[in-house]
């Protein structure tokens with residue numbers, strides 16, 4: 001057709017992909033971390049809420065070959081937090097006693113200088129995951145880049161000539177830098193808190209470079225915490241078929257890639273489309289307003305098992321089966337491990353899978369264009 | 374389809390045919406004896422006929438290759454494949470997209486390609502990509518040299534148990550051969566370390582690379598696998614490593630039997646460095662060639678460098694990290710739980726660089742000093758030493774001293790002075806080219822239907838438009854390059870798929886994998902596996918194996934084990 005093919009990374013982890021083009025990445029499958037990681041850092045990501053089973057399956061709360069689960073530490077910490085909360089409630093109710101404000105960014109607990117699993121959360125606010133961590137580092141909003149660059153200097157034993165960076169005293173940063181160097185295998189999981197804060201892919205570039213530098217001293221890995229169901233799969237297939245992970249423009253007869261120009265939001269903003277085909281995603285809820293209005297003013301076809309704000313706006317809706325329930329298929333886990341999805345129940349009669357629907361459309365298109373592929 | 378190739382000059386070394394004028398008759402995808410009346414005849418007078426090329430080692434699919442594509446959009450921008458009404462569009466260059474890979478091999482007359490490095494956990498991905506590589510036949514080697522089960526069984530001397538599990542793995546990953554990459558190195562790399570000698574101990578596992586290599590060599594024999602173990606040596610890319618390579622070859626000498634090879638060492642150029650550091654680095658090709666000439670138990674491929682921009686990718690994580698430190702280029706590392714690791718670094722081989730020029734020389738020295746082309750095969754370890762599209766240029770260097778001298782004129786002076794090439798007169802014949810690029814590789818792989826044109830062979834054929842009676846390859850090597858770049862005809866499975874560089878038909882290639890049958894009813898081999906599965910991996914036991922219906926054209930080869 002000579003159209004443009006894009007996927008949901010264009011609105012979530014696109015910046016991480018662009019960083020990989022720039023600097024590469026030192027990463028792994030999740031089991032590697034389960035077996036070996038003794039320092040796990042969640043940066044701008046909140047696994048407890050966004051990836052509920054992540055901690056117990058892959059990192060701090062699971063036992064690996066070389067690392068133990070840290071349930072005990074977690075229980076202790078939770079008890080302490082509960083007690084703190086109760087205490088502060090009592091204090092509030094007691095007349096005459098002023099509530100004491102907890103100091104922000106305390107020094108690093110002693111645990112970080114010993115062997116064994118440690119969990120650290122770096123975020124702009126205290127999330128549930130931060131409560132569970134051995135240490136929470138609160139960074140001022142949009143100061144991630146400065147913080148990462150500070151760590152990069154510290155691990156090269158360079159002096160920082162300021163008292164604090166991103167709201168964190170330098171003494172604490174020095175201790176953390178030591179912990180980064182002294183672990184046997186460290187990992188940073190980063191989320192949209194980092195990819196979508198100021199600096200975007202420069203943040204990720206810096207984070208990947210930090211990990212790269214750390215590998216001169218110990219073993220360190222980094223992984224994006226990706227959300228959308230099988231968006232990794234879309235990137236993966238797009239890359240092997242076209243060379244590019246998203247935002248692929250076929251209008252010249254070969255794949256072209258230039259995010260910012262060939263990405264769907266930009267094309268819609270420039271009002272260059274004359275029709276849209278949306279498969280199992282919901283641009284109407286996620287795209288900027290002008291992009292959305294240009295998308296829906298032209299013919300719009302939606303292929304989706306569920307009703308979404310996008311499908312409501314469509315001219316044609318092709319309902320399909322649920323992959324992994326009514327149809328088998330493959331999904332790529334966020335660490336690129338491909339998993340088979342099984343069929344559990346029969347789909348309603350006559351309902352095609354997304355693959356079948358697309359194949360039929362393709363067949364018809366090729367027939368019309370007299371192609372023999 | 375019925376087809377007769379008339380009057381071609383046939384090079385079919387497995388049947389000792391050396392440039393004879395013969396007709397090749399094709400029916401239903403096979404080579405047959407008699408012509409049918411309704412056969413289509415093509416007159417190829419003055420052209421060369423060879424079996425379709427068989428590449429024993431090229432990274433064309435899977436998570437590592439795909440991450441390479443992802444890493445390098447700049448590799449694709451200038452080299453595109455425009456769609457036609459038969460072919461799909463794509464991009465090159467050192468890490469071409471899947472469809473492009475199939476078309477480009479086909480244009481060169483290659484019809485079978487082995488993908489040498491498949492992380493078992495990600496086998497499903499490898500096969501999904503192989504399915505999208507049209508026309509050529511394929512296979513993949515699962516990485517087993519650092520798999521915890523292998524390390525544990527071999528540590529405890531349980532070779533048979535190891536063999537049962539390797540057989541399970543071949544079926545589960547739909548794999549073709551046992552691949553070892555710097556055995557013990559990837560496991561050590563899990564905590565940022567490496568092994569430096571085949572007698573170093575792998576941390577936490579109390580086993581040495583020597584024990585792993587020997588163990589899997591024994592397993593290979595017990596299972597009667599068609600190919601030997603396929604090994605990437607310890608200390609890859611380190612000056613002085615030719616000693617390690619020799620030691621590695623020696624370490625299985627006593628396991629040889631029937632005068633057959635028991636070990637294939639891949640991309641030996643990267644393991645044939647003399648010297649103490651990069652300043653004193655020089656070629657160790659002479660020593661290695663001497664050893665290979667005197668022994669029958671080893672085959673090798675070279676990994677010929679071509680001066681160009683390319684992408685290095687191996688499962689040797691620590692090696693790739695070293696390369697990143699050396700170059701400062703962008704770097705990908707990808708550890709795979711319980712099994713292996715991998716790394717990727719873009720790389721440019723420069724003719725004026727002493728080390729790179731020496732590497733170029735080493736590859737050719739190996740090819741020319743090892744007397745029998747049945748022992749040394751043409752590869753570039755695509756894309757590590759160069760992209761596979763450079764094969765025609767390499768063929769020219771092998772066939773023409775003039776071509777070599779012309780390249781050396783523009784090369785680093787010191788490298789030329791130290792190189793053995795100026796003293797080597799040997800030039801490959803077309804017959805020897807056919808061995809190094811198809812007959813020899815097919816034989817080493819144990820692919821009985823490939824690499825020859827005898828009755829019953831697969832009708833995978835390359836016709837090259839160069840007349841050995843008129844063209845002297847030594848002088849007119851440019852005609853040779855031109856001929857091998859775009860085969861006059863490539864025939865795959867009995868059908869003409871490419872003509873003068875144009876794809877005329879795109880069919881689906883087979884995927885070969887090994888299905889081992891045991892003599893005694895097999896033990897409950899999976900009980901230990903099942904028990905440990907949840908502890909070792911983060912996927913379910915049932916989700917691990919790649920089902921046969923995942924393969925576009927599944928072609929199991931059943932072998933009978935000795936146990």
Ligand SMILES: [Zn+2]
Pocket residue numbers: 430432489490639640686687754757
């Ligand atoms: Zn290789």
